[in-house]
Structures are given as C-alpha cells and as structure tokens.
Amino acid sequence: MLKMKLSLLISFFAMYLSGCGSFVTGISHGPTCPYQGVQLDVYAATDWATLKSTYGGILPLAIIDLPFSFVFDTFTLEKADGGDRCPRKF
Template sequence: MRFLIFFLSGLILVSISGCGSFWAGVVHGPTCPYQGVQFDFKMATNWDAIKGTYGFVIPLAVVDLPFSFVVDTFTLGQADGGDRCPRKFES
C-alpha cells in the first residue's frame, strides 16, 4: 500500500511539471512555439491514446496543460518556427 501511494504521488508530480513541453523539446528541439501545449491537447483528444490508457491520459493532459503553457512561454525566445516545427504530433 505504501508503494502504491508513493507511485501515485510521483505520477501526479510528474504530470504537473509541464512534461509535455519537455517531451516535445527533447524529441523535436525548441523549434515550435507552444509545442508542449499542442502535444497536451493532442493527447487529450487522440482517441488511440485515450483507448490505450483507458481514459487516464485525459486528466493528466488537462492538468499538465497550464504548466506546459508556462514552460512554453519561458522558452518562446528559443522557438524559431523553422521547417522542423511539427504541427501534428503523432502518438
């Protein structure tokens, strides 16, 4: 029981850290403005991701969305919007 509480607490902390922005930045580089917000929105509305996680991705993406917005705003100066800028995130 103690492990379950520890695991769920860690999962909640990771989900509210703007991790959509970090994932998009690691995979694609800081090229697209607000790419973490776009990724969170894609995960919350992607039917395959919803089915694969039994709907658990929706609250995580919704909770992560404002934190990704903040992180993306701080890294906006690095976004060049070049040809590597992904507008569609495929899961």
C-alpha cells in the same frame, strides 16, 4: 545525506510534473515550434487512439499539465524558431 537525496527526488518530480509535455517535446524533437508542449497536451487529450490505448488515463494528466506547459512554453518562446516542421504533427 538522506534529506539531500529526498529533496533531489522531490525536485526532480516537481520539475517532471510541471510542464512535462514541454519537456517531452523538447527532448524528443528540440525546441523548434512555439507552444509545442501545449500542442502535445491538446493532442493527448483529444486523440481517440491515445485515449483508447490508455483507457482514458492520459486525459486528466493532460488537462492538469496544460497550464504548466503553457507557462513553460511562454518562458521558452524566444528559443522557438518556428521552422518548417511547424505545426508539428504528433
């Protein structure tokens, strides 16, 4: 039972850390814009207010997450309809 819980916990964190920008934008705004996870990661890495409020802690996370978000967004590109809210302003 403990091994099962541990494997579920590891699976959850692996899913959470791989492409988490895509998951955040998909859950918050729905899959409407192409490469919305990549857009969020770039925004988090370049927005001065975000960097200042996190004391720069978001920068390495955004850079590490960027390739994972790119791959995840590429696989879910067919679900992006490119509605009138694209490009989205975060």
